[in-house]
Amino acid sequence: MKTLTRRTVLRGAGVALALPAFEALAQTSAKSPNRLAVLYMPNGVNPFAWTPKGTGSQFELSEILAPLAPVKDDILVLTELMNHGSITGDGHYYKIAPFLTGTTISKTTGANLNAGGVSLDQLIAQKLGNLTPLPSLxxxxDPPTTYVDTNVGLTALYGSHISWSTPTTPVSREINPQAAFDRLFRQGQSGKGVSASDASVLDAVMDDASGLKKKISAADRLKLEEYLDAVRAVEKRIAFDAKRRKGSILDDPILRAESEKLDKRIKDWYAVPGDKRPLDHTEQVRIMLDLMVLGFWSDSTRVSTFLFGNEVSGRNFSFLPGVNGGHHEYSHHEGKADKLDPYKKIGAWHMAQYGYMLQRMKAIKDGESTLLDNSMVLIGSGIKDGNAHSPYNLPIVLGGRGGGSISTGRHLVYSKETPLCNLHLGLLRRMGVQAERFGDSTGELKGLSERDFAGLTG
Known part of the structure; x- marks a missing residue:
């Protein structure tokens, strides 16, 4: 009998219980859930080495996209998308903060941030978050930047966030891989079991509740019983999640082995006593990407975002051959070959990490297909050319087949200035959020599936 790695969710009384995989469980007809990951690259890309040659399925990967050759048939390269809300101000911050909101940020040098809307990922988390232990990841x-960028008169905090739970509330990112691992697979900071008390809140107050019932009307007693039932349902879910994190979530032996390997890699990441810096930036990033993959595989979450770095990131990429400086420095290339070439290589490195994640997901069975088949993995930037801070014709790639709703292996070229939010609207709907519009969308992006392919340049 085939081992099924997909989890089943039992729902009742407001509780969602995700079961581990069972070999004899007859669920081949059940549909696997969709997942969405968004990876953000700061500082744009070398615009002269990004766009593929050819359109449709007859396209050739560019120099920057070349690392995606092993997954070429699993991606869409989307050309001529833009975020219209990001053109109102100069610099990086107007481009990154609304990347997933499709809005315009408010100018401020303080902590009173306003991105203008709720981000794509958080709308999905609000819709589906009750089905998984973590609504989103x-x-x-990099830690958030907190200084004021006097060049543009904005707080650099805007450059650290793409996820917004409300227009004024950026979602904090986890930068410590051990803490992220523990959120997925352990309860409590020690990682040695449940840290919270196992005692029931209801048991503790039941005597008072019984006394109260004698003093109130029948209608109020009914309301109280409904309230207590709701609290009990929440407690049961918390207890289940605690048990799940302690081991049952890893009943799949392959998933358990992969999680143990990743746990060891994370510990090795802090290999030098007293040194809290990563020993290898590529390994640091891949650990985070593997955490996202395991989060999807174990159904601990179905939506996740990852920032390769904050906007205006000056991270030094001297570990790459032919690169001897920082990312932001090279993005302001001034058309000079000695800057454009390293800028190109840094872009290709980002694509190599994206390709690594897609290959990992492609190798994981998920029901009758793969984890990648049942996911959508978006990578992009709010800037095309870092030298011009250009928000036009953004570098956007979408991987995965979205549960069979996306036809991959193509380069699609749209009319100039097509809203990026048309893509976001399509992703929202594929994740089960029935929205009429999103941001500045004018309709769902055409061409993602074969049935609406006609009429596109691609």
Whole structure:
């Protein structure tokens, strides 16, 4: 009998219980859930080395996209998308903060941030978050920037966030891989079991509740019983999640082995006593990407975001051959070859990490297909050319087949200035959020599936 790695969710009384995989469980007809991951690259890309040659399925990967050759048939390269709300101000911050909101940020030098809307990922988390232990997972490798950028008169906090639970509330990102791992697979900071008390809140107050029932009307007693039932339902879910994190979630032996390997890699990441810096930036990023993959595989969450770095990131990429400086420095290339070439190589490195994640997901069975088949993995930037801070014709790639709703292996070229939010609207709907519009969308992006392919340049 085939081992099924997909989890089943039993729902009742407001509780969602995700079961581990069972070999004899007859669920081949059940549909696997969709997942969405968004990876954000700061500082744009070398605009002269990004766009593929050819359109449709007859396209050639560019120099920057070349690392995606092993997954070429699993991606869509989307050309001529833009975020219209990001053109109102100069610099990086107007481009990154609304990348997933499709809105315009408010100018401020303080903490009173306003992105203008709720982000794509958080709308999905609000809709589906009750089905998984973690409504969403936000990761990065850099702490938020808190200074005021006097060049544009904005707080640099805007450059650290793409996820917004409300227009004024950015979602904090986890940059410590051990803490992120523990959120997925352990309860409590020690990682040694349940840290919260196992005692029931209802048991503790039942005597008072019984006394109260004698003093109130029949209608109020009914309301109280409904309230207590709701609290009990929440407690049962918390207890289940605690047990799940302690081991049952890893009943799949392959998933358990992969999680143990990743746990060891994370510990090795802090290999030098007293040194809290990553020993290898590529390994640091891949650990975070693997956390996202395991989060999807174990159904601990179905939506996740990752920032390769904050906007205006000056991270030094000297570990790459032919690169001897920082990312932001090279993005302001001034058309000079000695800057454009390293800028190109940094872009290709980002694509290599994206390709690594897609290949990992492609190798994981998920029901009758793969984890990648049942996911949508978006990578992009709010800037095309870092030298011009250009928000036009953004570098956007979408991986995965969205549960069979996306036809991959193509380069699609749209009319100039097609709203990026048309793509976001399509992703929202594929994740089960029935929205009429999103941001500045003018309709769902055409061409993602074969049935609406006609009429596109691609």
């Amino acid at each position: 936000e990761l990065s490798v």
